[in-house]
Amino acid sequence: MPINYYILxxxxxxxxxxxxxxxxxxxxxIFMCIELMLNAVNLLLVAFSKMHHLKNVANAMAGSDGQxxxxxxxxxxxxxxxxxxxxxxxxxxxxxxxxxxxxxxLKH
Amino acid sequence: xxxxxxxxxxxxxxxxxxxxxIGLGRKYLSKSLTGIIGSGVxxxxxxxxxxxxxxxxxxNSGVVDYFNFISAGDLKIPFAxxxxxxxxxxxxxxTGVGFLIHVYSASYMHHESEQHFARYFSYLNLFVFSxxxxxxxxxFVILFIGWEGVGLCSYLLIGYWFxxxxxxxxxxxxxxxxxxxxxxxxxxxxxxxxxSGSVSFDEVFAFAxxxxxxxxxxxxxxxxxxxxxxxxxxxxxxxxxxxxxxAMAGPTPVSALIHAATMVTAGIYMIARSNVLYSxxxxxxxxxxxxxxxxxxxxxxxxxxxxxIKKVLAYSTVSQLGFMFLALxxxxxxxxxxxxxxxxxxxALLFLGSGSVIHAMxxxxxxxxxxxxxxxxxxxxxxxxxxxxxxxxxxxxxxxxSKDAILLGxxxxxxxxxxxxxxxxxxxxxxxxxxxxxxxxxxxxxFRGTHDQEHHLHESPWLMTIPLxxxxxxxxxxxxxxxxxxxxxxGEKLTEFLLPVIAKxxxxxxxxxxxxxxxxxxTVLILVTILxxxxxxxNYRAKEETGFGKVLENKWYVDELYDKIIANPLNRFAGxxxxxxxxxxxxxVVNGVGKAVNYSSRQLRLLQSGQVGSYVLLMxxxxxxxxxxxFFIKK
Numbered sequence: 021m022p023i024n025y026y027i028l029x030x031x032x033x034x035x036x037x038x039x040x041x042x043x044x045x046x047x048x049x050i051f052m053c054i055e056l057m058l059n060a061v062n063l064l065l066v067a068f069s070k071m072h073h074l075k076n077v078a079n080a081m082a083g084s085d086g087q088x089x090x091x092x093x094x095x096x097x098x099x100x101x102x103x104x105x106x107x108x109x110x111x112x113x114x115x116x117x118x119x120x121x122x123x124x125x126l127k128h
Numbered sequence: 129x130x131x132x133x134x135x136x137x138x139x140x141x142x143x144x145x146x147x148x149x150i151g152l153g154r155k156y157l158s159k160s161l162t163g164i165i166g167s168g169v170x171x172x173x174x175x176x177x178x179x180x181x182x183x184x185x186x187x188n189s190g191v192v193d194y195f196n197f198i199s200a201g202d203l204k205i206p207f208a209x210x211x212x213x214x215x216x217x218x219x220x221x222x223t224g225v226g227f228l229i230h231v232y233s234a235s236y237m238h239h240e241s242e243q244h245f246a247r248y249f250s251y252l253n254l255f256v257f258s259x260x261x262x263x264x265x266x267x268f269v270i271l272f273i274g275w276e277g278v279g280l281c282s283y284l285l286i287g288y289w290f291x292x293x294x295x296x297x298x299x300x301x302x303x304x305x306x307x308x309x310x311x312x313x314x315x316x317x318x319x320x321x322x323x324s325g326s327v328s329f330d331e332v333f334a335f336a337x338x339x340x341x342x343x344x345x346x347x348x349x350x351x352x353x354x355x356x357x358x359x360x361x362x363x364x365x366x367x368x369x370x371x372x373x374x375a376m377a378g379p380t381p382v383s384a385l386i387h388a389a390t391m392v393t394a395g396i397y398m399i400a401r402s403n404v405l406y407s408x409x410x411x412x413x414x415x416x417x418x419x420x421x422x423x424x425x426x427x428x429x430x431x432x433x434x435x436x437i438k439k440v441l442a443y444s445t446v447s448q449l450g451f452m453f454l455a456l457x458x459x460x461x462x463x464x465x466x467x468x469x470x471x472x473x474x475x476a477l478l479f480l481g482s483g484s485v486i487h488a489m490x491x492x493x494x495x496x497x498x499x500x501x502x503x504x505x506x507x508x509x510x511x512x513x514x515x516x517x518x519x520x521x522x523x524x525x526x527x528x529x530s531k532d533a534i535l536l537g538x539x540x541x542x543x544x545x546x547x548x549x550x551x552x553x554x555x556x557x558x559x560x561x562x563x564x565x566x567x568x569x570x571x572x573x574x575f576r577g578t579h580d581q582e583h584h585l586h587e588s589p590w591l592m593t594i595p596l597x598x599x600x601x602x603x604x605x606x607x608x609x610x611x612x613x614x615x616x617x618x619g620e621k622l623t624e625f626l627l628p629v630i631a632k633x634x635x636x637x638x639x640x641x642x643x644x645x646x647x648x649x650x651t652v653l654i655l656v657t658i659l660x661x662x663x664x665x666x667n668y669r670a671k672e673e674t675g676f677g678k679v680l681e682n683k684w685y686v687d688e689l690y691d692k693i694i695a696n697p698l699n700r701f702a703g704x705x706x707x708x709x710x711x712x713x714x715x716x717v718v719n720g721v722g723k724a725v726n727y728s729s730r731q732l733r734l735l736q737s738g739q740v741g742s743y744v745l746l747m748x749x750x751x752x753x754x755x756x757x758x759f760f761i762k763k
Contacts (some may be wrong), residue, residue, distance in 0.1 A: 121740075125738065
């Protein structure tokens with residue numbers, strides 16, 4: 021499959037993520053959208069990695085660093101999810117809502 | 129040679145030590161101790177000066193280098209003293225006459241309280257110190273330090289009675305007038321340095337004389353004019369002379385010191401010292417000569433109608449200084465220096481004599497209240513008479529020789545010698561007239577003061593009369609050191625002595641007959657003038673001045689003119705700046721900046737809404753802009 025499809029797919033996913041972050045007020049959905057953006061990038065990395073490898077078949081290690089990045093991103097994302105969800109839980113406990121527009125009190 | 133003159137630093141050091149001791153210990157020293165220290169240190173420097181003079185007479189002149197004063201890049205200014213004929217002569221005048229004035233002061237100021245007495249003496253010592261520094265400095269910078277020093281000291285001493293507002297104004301006037309001249313002098317120094325790369329006299333003069341390098345005509349004219357403006361401030365010439373008569377606000381011995389030994393001779397000294405530069409700038413010489421002559425004439429006319437004994441003497445000083453500048457302008461530098469010396473003697477004598485009169489009159493300075501003082505103040509009257517004869521210039525008193533040298537110099541001026549001579553002679557006649565008017569009005573006729581004053585009249589104590597007698601002797605014999613060749617025993621010793629510093633300018637041959645004629649003419653005319661003054665003023669009665677006399681009595685309204693055209697516009701301008709510019713423009717800018725920051729921050733605050741969504745939106749937009757910039761605009 022040509023690389024174009026992968027790129028278009030990941031751009032689409034990324035844009036969905038951005039639009040979701042911008043338009044939604046529910047913290048959990050925003051969170052999911054951020055994950056979506058991360059994974060769009062992951063997809064792109066993997067796609068480029070594969071493409072790179074196919075061009076340099078002779079070198080067994082060619083393009084493997086892209087895949088490594090993806091693993092790291094997934095690990096970090098998992099950690100971030102645990103922290104983020106914990107924050108959302110705390111937020112719900114305090115204000116009985118996960119609407120981010122309630123979180124504007126730093127202004128005052 | 130170096131070793132012999134190395135000790136020259138003692139000359140200014142003694143007065144400095146005196147200043148410090150008296151100034152710091154003014155609360156603890158008794159009056160007599162203050163007087164002894166104050167006069168003693170000057171006597172000590174006088175003795176060292178005599179010794180230096182003898183050394184220099186034996187051809188031991190030179191520059192004594194002490195240490196590097198300023199060293200920055202190309203600029204190297206050594207702290208060095210120039211010890212040659214000219215400076216040693218001035219040293220003798222300053223310390224010699226200065227010493228007599230100190231001794232006189234010790235008695236004259238005795239009614240002051242201890243602390244003020246000491247303050248007075250410390251200023252006096254500082255004054256002498258500054259003047260010595262001025263005269264001894266081997267470069268323009270050291271000279272300038274002394275120059276500023278005498279300016280400061282004159283301010284302090286003129287305003288000595290600081291509780292009187294008028295006196296403070298007089299002091300301030302002196303300071304401001306001097307400042308104007310100082311600025312020009314400073315610019316001249318910068319100019320000299322930028323062109324010649326040095327400020328030392330020897331190097332600058334060698335540079336100026338060097339035919340390959342040298343200053344351009346424009347440069348040297350500008351430099352000499354700027355130096356001359358400096359000198360007009362210090363030596364009270366048109367247009368900056370008005371401070372000197374007002375300087376009479378100070379105690380009388382201070383006036384004597386300012387007028388005779390220190391301060392006003394500084395300008396003459398500076399120009400005589402830079403005679404090499406002036407000889408190269410004929411345009412400036414003309415200006416100097418005419419300014420000097422105009423000042424001499426103007427001040428002499430004013431002196432005709434003054435009624436304050438010190439004011440007459442003050443204007444006479446301005447007039448005599450004009451004579452000296454005339455001499456400098458026509459290239460007769462030696463005559464100018466000679467006149468500085470004789471003038472120091474008789475002017476100190478006249479001022480101290482007037483101090484003695486004022487002392488006897490209980491502080492009254494108005495000659496309309498005096499008269500007939502000759503009977504009560506015998507010594508004062510006699511010495512004062514000698515001073516008057518000397519300043520009028522009658523053979524063989526000192527003034528005759530120096531004034532004659534100046535008149536001859538003017539007469540020999542190549543372009544308009546006869547005009548210069550005629551005006552100068554006329555001024556000399558005026559001098560004789562107003563001086564003898566002063567003498568006759570003060571010392572002859574009937575006493576016109578109150579009964580109390582008449583009762584109070586007495587001769588001053590010996591501490592005051594002895595300096596008078598010494599100065600009278602000097603006024604009599606002081607001219608004999610430069611008797612012109614036409615007389616027996618003549619030979620212009622002073623000219624010969626000053627030759628290393630002041631090169632003889634080309635002599636225009638003048639026959640002895642002409643010289644005799646000129647001398648005879650001036651002497652006869654002066655005698656006639658004195659006779660006329662005697663007839664008119666032997667039985668003087670005060671009357672209101674009218675017409676032209678009133679103009680003269682009011683000093684040609686020059687002070688009023690200056691007030692009108694300079695002081696008042698400046699005051700108004702300052703008022704405008706204070707009330708309008710300061711309040712609306714400066715404050716407006718400062719407050720405006722504050723207000724603008726306040727307003728804009730209040731507007732910008734609205735961006736900080738606290739809405740996470742808007743922050744994210746801004747972030748996305750910014751990233752988009754950055755990306756667009758990165759891909760499409762940046763090359």
